[in-house]
Amino acid sequence: MKKILVTGCAGFIGSNLVKFLLNKRYQVIGLDNLSTGKKEFLNEVLTSKFFTFHKVDLFKNDIKKYFKNIETVFHLAANADVRFGLKHRNKDIQQNIIVTHNILEAMLKHKVKKIAFSSTGSVYGESDQIPTKENCPFPIQTSLYGASKLSAESIISAYCEGYDIKSYLFRFVSILGEKYSHGHVYDFIKQLKRNKNELRVLGDGNQRKSYLNIEDCLEAMHIAMKYYKDDINIINLGTDEHCTVKDSIKTICKIMGTKPRIKYKGGKRGWIGDNPFIYLDTKKIRATGWKPKFTIKDSIEITSNYLLRSEWLLKKK
Amino acid sequence: MKKILVTGCAGFIGSNLVKFLLNKRYQVIGLDNLSTGKKEFLNEVLTSKFFTFHKVDLFKNDIKKYFKNIETVFHLAANADVRFGLKHRNKDIQQNIIVTHNILEAMLKHKVKKIAFSSTGSVYGESDQIPTKENCPFPIQTSLYGASKLSAESIISAYCEGYDIKSYLFRFVSILGEKYSHGHVYDFIKQLKRNKNELRVLGDGNQRKSYLNIEDCLEAMHIAMKYYKDDINIINLGTDEHCTVKDSIKTICKIMGTKPRIKYKGGKRGWIGDNPFIYLDTKKIRATGWKPKFTIKDSIEITSNYLLRSEWLLKKK
Numbered sequence: 302m303k304k305i306l307v308t309g310c311a312g313f314i315g316s317n318l319v320k321f322l323l324n325k326r327y328q329v330i331g332l333d334n335l336s337t338g339k340k341e342f343l344n345e346v347l348t349s350k351f352f353t354f355h356k357v358d359l360f361k362n363d364i365k366k367y368f369k370n371i372e373t374v375f376h377l378a379a380n381a382d383v384r385f386g387l388k389h390r391n392k393d394i395q396q397n398i399i400v401t402h403n404i405l406e407a408m409l410k411h412k413v414k415k416i417a418f419s420s421t422g423s424v425y426g427e428s429d430q431i432p433t434k435e436n437c438p439f440p441i442q443t444s445l446y447g448a449s450k451l452s453a454e455s456i457i458s459a460y461c462e463g464y465d466i467k468s469y470l471f472r473f474v475s476i477l478g479e480k481y482s483h484g485h486v487y488d489f490i491k492q493l494k495r496n497k498n499e500l501r502v503l504g505d506g507n508q509r510k511s512y513l514n515i516e517d518c519l520e521a522m523h524i525a526m527k528y529y530k531d532d533i534n535i536i537n538l539g540t541d542e543h544c545t546v547k548d549s550i551k552t553i554c555k556i557m558g559t560k561p562r563i564k565y566k567g568g569k570r571g572w573i574g575d576n577p578f579i580y581l582d583t584k585k586i587r588a589t590g591w592k593p594k595f596t597i598k599d600s601i602e603i604t605s606n607y608l609l610r611s612e613w614l615l616k617k618k
Numbered sequence: 619m620k621k622i623l624v625t626g627c628a629g630f631i632g633s634n635l636v637k638f639l640l641n642k643r644y645q646v647i648g649l650d651n652l653s654t655g656k657k658e659f660l661n662e663v664l665t666s667k668f669f670t671f672h673k674v675d676l677f678k679n680d681i682k683k684y685f686k687n688i689e690t691v692f693h694l695a696a697n698a699d700v701r702f703g704l705k706h707r708n709k710d711i712q713q714n715i716i717v718t719h720n721i722l723e724a725m726l727k728h729k730v731k732k733i734a735f736s737s738t739g740s741v742y743g744e745s746d747q748i749p750t751k752e753n754c755p756f757p758i759q760t761s762l763y764g765a766s767k768l769s770a771e772s773i774i775s776a777y778c779e780g781y782d783i784k785s786y787l788f789r790f791v792s793i794l795g796e797k798y799s800h801g802h803v804y805d806f807i808k809q810l811k812r813n814k815n816e817l818r819v820l821g822d823g824n825q826r827k828s829y830l831n832i833e834d835c836l837e838a839m840h841i842a843m844k845y846y847k848d849d850i851n852i853i854n855l856g857t858d859e860h861c862t863v864k865d866s867i868k869t870i871c872k873i874m875g876t877k878p879r880i881k882y883k884g885g886k887r888g889w890i891g892d893n894p895f896i897y898l899d900t901k902k903i904r905a906t907g908w909k910p911k912f913t914i915k916d917s918i919e920i921t922s923n924y925l926l927r928s929e930w931l932l933k934k935k
Contacts (some may be wrong), residue, residue, distance in 0.1 A: 406707070459764070
């Protein structure tokens with residue numbers, strides 16, 4: 302039976318991925334330091350005899366032993382906080398760059414041949430090319446998060462060139478769905494639960510983003526890893542739609558049955574390094590035959606309903 | 619008087635830069651751990667009362683105090699060994715990425731507003747676009763050296779976006795000139811000094827590269843930093859010429875008066891991650907009015923003659 306290692310297995314994407322892989326009958330080992338990941342997200346898989354969880358810090362601990370007899374690593378562990386990148390600058394460097402290097406060294410040690418990596422559309426900075434292709438003009442980094450993810454991508458690529466390792470570098474738009482636990486939908490619902498008559502919004506609400514449903518995302522990764530066979534495979538994952546922050550607010554407010562006063566903080570960007578328009582070209586992933594099952598509106602609804610029935614999650618931090 | 623900090627001040631480019639800046643009447647503070655830099659390269663400037671040298675390790679030591687009252691940092695310290703990147707993989711991560719982050723933190727602490735950084739044409743991997751423009755299609759990294767330099771560039775850019783810092787990211791071709799002390803011209807002369815009848819060459823000798831003279835390089839940096847005023851300025855530095863490894867061998871052998879048997883190791887690339895054709899588009903630097911004074915052949919001659927009269931340097935390591 303094929304053994305797969307998932308780092309960041311208790312995070313939003315990681316915990317959904319573990320479930321997805323178990324359904325496909327893989328044996329899965331999951332690592333997470335539970336700093337932002339949540340043990341609760343693993344409740345439904347912890348009972349499976351095909352899943353083993355280790356609480357381990359990929360930055361501080363020696364992690365090599367977990368890579369023995371692994372066929373594929375899904376490296377999802379990261380500091381995923383784009384917005385506060387500049388408030389704790391060491392985190393992106395340590396968690397996103399050095400940890401990725403640790404993973405690669407562990408892979409070499411145990412001759413693991415394949416890695417899938419969760420990168421981000423943020424590596425395009427504020428591209429002039431929209432929708433943005435994988436080979437768009439060489440971008441300039443605008444966020445420390447994007448910079449650290451591009452660094453990780455680059456280091457992985459160099460290892461693939463030098464050793465017998467194949468990589469899948471997935472550049473995600475924002476992902477939505479069950480277990481989603483940070484980002485603007487989470488923030489808005491949390492605010493409206495506290496006071497349904499007022500909503501404070503960063504930026505002017507006209508920031509345009511694309512969103513992908515977690516189920517579509519996992520299916521796309523799975524298909525891409527069968528379809529593309531280069532040593533280094535760089536693939537955008539997104540939908541052919543985008544919506545404004547104002548659009549998401551409308552959907553959320555409708556679900557919650559409220560019409561709050563909305564206070565915009567103003568400015569094109571929600572924060573320093575925020576990209577006012579993220580929209581990725583998805584021809585490469587669509588060439589595999591994959592297409593998303595959910596619209597952005599579907600995903601916002603699913604996410605909102607999940608959060609509204611998960612009060613424990615809204616109360617966290 | 620304006621104070622300038624030069625990291626890697628005892629290296630090939632660093633030591634030439636210190637001399638250049640002193641001639642322009644700047645006050646210069648130089649840092650180097652002398653791991654690959656050579657104290658001998660500083661002999662002619664150590665007597666200047668406008669130059670202060672500190673032997674310090676930018677990775678291990680707390681370096682913040684050196685950044686007090688500095689106007690501009692020239693961050694040249696690096697593991698510059700492209701070829702052996704995969705033999706000591708920690709070095710590129712520590713010396714090129716983490717050290718750059720340490721420099722940026724020290725700059726924030728003392729409100730230093732300007733940084734010039736020695737990046738490399740290697741960040742273009744094996745670009746399809748030749749000559750390669752600064753905004754060529756998003757490249758894939760092929761060497762750990764290139765990956766680490768792109769990481770450093772990206773982190774610097776993110777700091778410029780978040781804070782009041784201006785950066786000049788210079789993507790160099792190979793630089794030649796006095797005090798040049800690693801790379802193929804150095805290797806060839808060292809071999810031929812030992813045995814003038816035989817020369818072993820990595821690859822097939824048809825690798826094409828562009829080279830820039832150190833004096834032209836320093837002048838270009840100086841002019842670019844006056845001419846371009848964006849927050850993030852990315853500038854290729856090279857010449858509008860290129861030559862093959864075979865061409866350089868011809869020039870070197872003529873100077874040394876020898877006709878060795880040449881043994882090619884074969885293959886398009888000299889080593890894993892070697893780019894068989896590096897040739898950068900230089901329109902952006904030429905728009906400043908700058909143009910190189912030396913041809914590639916001039917530079918190979920100057921470098922060869924320098925090495926032939928610097929036996930101590932050929933004997934090192």
